[in-house]
Amino acid sequence: MNISFQWLKALVPDLKASPQEVGETLALRGAPLEGLVDLAPGLEGLVVGKVESVEDHPDADRLFVCRVDPGSGTVQVVCGAANVQAGGLYPYAPPGSTLPNGMTLKAVSIRGVESQGMLCSEAELDLGADADGIMALDGDFEPGAPLAPALGLDDWLLDVEVTPNRGDLLSHAGVARELGPSETGEVALPPVPGSGGDPWERTGLEGSTATVPLRTGESDAVGGGVTVRIEAPEFCSRYLGAVIRGVRVGPSPAWLASRIRAVGSRPINNVVDATNYVLMELGQPLHAFDLSKLGGSAIVVRTAQDGEIIRTLDGEVRKLGSDMLAICDAFEPVAIAGVMGGADSEVSHETTDVLLECALFDPKSVRATRNALDMSTDASFRFERGVDPEGMELAVRRAVEIILATAGGRPDPEVLDACPSPWAGLSVTVRPSRVKALLGITLSKAEIMGLLTPLGYRVVDGSGKDDSLTFAVPGFRSYDTVREVDLLEEVARTYGYDRFPSDLGPFRPGTVPDHPLFQLEDELRDLLVGEGFLEAQTMAFAPESDGVVEVSNPVSKEEAWLRTRLLPGLVRRVEYNFARGLRDIRLFELGTVFRKGEDGEDGAPQERPRLAITLTGARSPMHWSGAPAEVDLWYLKGLLERLVEAARLQGVSSVPGTPSGSGLVPGEGFTLVAGEGREMGFAGRLDAGEVDAPAWAGPLWVLEIGLPEVPGPRPVPLYEPPPAFPGVDRDLALLLPRGIEVQQVEAVIRETAGPLLVGLGIFDLYEGEGVPKDHRSVAFRLRYQSKVRTLTDQDVEQSVTAVNDRLREELGVETRG
Helix, strand or coil: CEEEHHHHHHHCCCCCCCHHHHHHHHHHCCCCEEEEEECCCCCCCCEEEEEEEEEECCCCCCCEEEEEECCCCCEEEEECCCCCCCCCEEEEECCCCECCCCCECCCEEECCEEECCEECECCCCCCCCCCCCECCCCCCCCCCCEHHHHCCCCCEEEEECCCCCCHHHCCHHHHHHHHCCCCCCCCCCCCCCCCCCCCCHHHCCCCCCCCCCEEEECCEEEECCEEEEECCCCCEEEEEEEEEECCCCCCCCHHHHHHHHHCCCCCCCHHHHHHHHHHHHHCCCCEEEEHHHCHHHEEEEEECCCCCEEEECCCCEEECCCCCEEEECCCCEEEECCCEEEHHHCCCCCCCEEEEEEEEECHHHHHHHHHHHCCCCHHHHHHHHCCCCCCHHHHHHHHHHHHHHHHCCEECCCEEEECCCCCCCEEEEECHHHHHHHHCCCCCHHHHHHHHHHHCCEEEECCCHHHCEEEEECHHHCCCCCCHHHHHHHHHHHHCHHHCCCCCCCCCCCCCCCCHHHHHHHHHHHHHHHCCCEECCCCCEECHHHEEEECCCCCECCECEEECCCHHHHHHHHHHHHCCCCCCEEEEEEEEEEECECCECCCCCEEEEEEEEEEECECCCCECCECCCECCHHHHHHHHHHHHHHCCCCCEEEEECCCCCCCEEEEEEEEEEECCCCEEEEEEEECHHHCCCCCCCCCCEEEEEECCCCCCCCCCCCCCCCCCCCCEEEEEEEEEECCCCHHHHHHHHHHHHCCCEEEEEEEEEECCCCCCCCEEEEEEEEEECCCCCCCCHHHHHHHHHHHHHHHHHHHCCEECC
């Protein structure tokens, strides 16, 4: 939001702060500055010059000799611009002055004719791109007047960052309310130069400083031969139409044009500039129609017919849809509601009668129309965030007063007011006890009132239970102040965030436990961080090749789908680290993947929690005692088993082999399957074609598993006393035929050995001489132990014999002699 510092000072006469100090104050109130610009750098010494005569140069075809009055006598200036005319006003730079580009002027002779200074173009003043012609000054200026004030540029431009919920700050009055609050939150508007007072005094009707004489109808209002009718009350709850007859459209006076320039806009004419002035001062968008160009002298607010055409003020021809709100005359659209007016009904120099529009449009409707037409304007920006429903009459009065002062004319006795849905005020209650509980500070009722009433909140009930206070919410804050916590935010903001104590006071933590899935994710984080992993968070968007659910409003066309896997985004993070010379990388991500809903394209997408990890390089950090081992498949499998156990995945096992489409190297990975054969994840070495890795990088090992949406209860650790009786170990060297997996052998051993088996592990793997072809020798160590007695050799031998017999019968596994 562009804010003029001089305009602010006019609204807050007691403002003593500098532009920089104003920026600091606004930042503490939640509206920091995005920029602070001096509007008049390099214009010192430049003045307004009046050209008294223009003659051809005696010795040059394309040059002219001008007699210029800079306020201190006539001087001679040689000029090459054909647009210079006698009687015109132009920027004049005298000898000795310095232009914004750093060039210092002096009196020179041009083709034998002396030139004392120069008349300047927009480009030479760094005020625009036009370098072909001299910059003409429109308005009532005195020769010799300093140029910067004449252009309204002796000012600072404050670029205020406004959050979407603070539409009230999209005006000078809104910002002034933050800087110089009165006791009631009202901002005193400066007088209009040349104003004759109440615009309706000459009609014989009484007015006031905040209201206008109205002719109100529920859906239509008729007066003075003009009709205003609302046919779409769900999109427009109120429409004011003020008619001004006999205006003289022309250039705006200097004070009005300078205000418009100061906020970065271009003056157009006195009527249009009046509407833009009110837009910037009060935040209420207005639009002026040429009444003679409105068919049937009517305004009809309705939804457009599908395919209706309108040529807007920017010269573009736009096709409207049936869901868009249009402002029409009796026959066709003349404006796009809340966005832009039509070129065929705009105010021109031939206009004599004006209909001034002030409306309250639905923010969602304006936003949808603006998005569909791919256009954004100052008006739509404000309507989307909500304009003040209580400030419409004041905006009309202000605009009419400015038009009468600058363009003359006479307003119709009454303003037409179609109002099918009158605005109902809102009240919100705040409790001092809640202030203390939420903000940690103690404030009395009087202190709370002192903080809120200057912002426009009015106490309507101060005798509630628990010393509560009920405030009427002003219209300009009715969009974002609807709950008690919203008022508490205003209390904190106005009290000053910098005044809150820095010490941590006593508090009671919440008693609601986290969701079991969140608890599980925290446990997995702790486990992986303990293993040296870093957590990554990647975007949930993916190209079409990695997604099945399309995003209706994608951030980019390249990532217009929701991801089905976490690994692609995580692999991109590995590539990012590779590109910066890192070799040992351990990353994990806990995130959500998406599938189509049960109803196909029309159903809501399904979300599934997943865990993915990537690791490459050494197993442990470098140490002087020796080079660390590299990550391999077995390290990854051990990590997979620990994660399956930590994730409380019941009935899940890992089987050798990689699923299709996983991008893993065949034969170097595992698939995680549930009891019914459902795939739950995978782990293994990523194919080199799936990652952009440098030559010095090691293999990239990856893992991705699904997590339960509602995890089972956390296992309760049980105490067991140390064994009182010794254990017995037995080693079995078994010959496993090709195709028999170790986990099959382990399952048979555990089922057959009985309850005395307390430990089972592998301590040797051998293939080579002495081992039959297509076999491998795997050595298992079985540990037997009883809690109540010392085991005998017979106890152990019986179990081992039973194990060997069953392995031979079911799996064809023999003991190695």
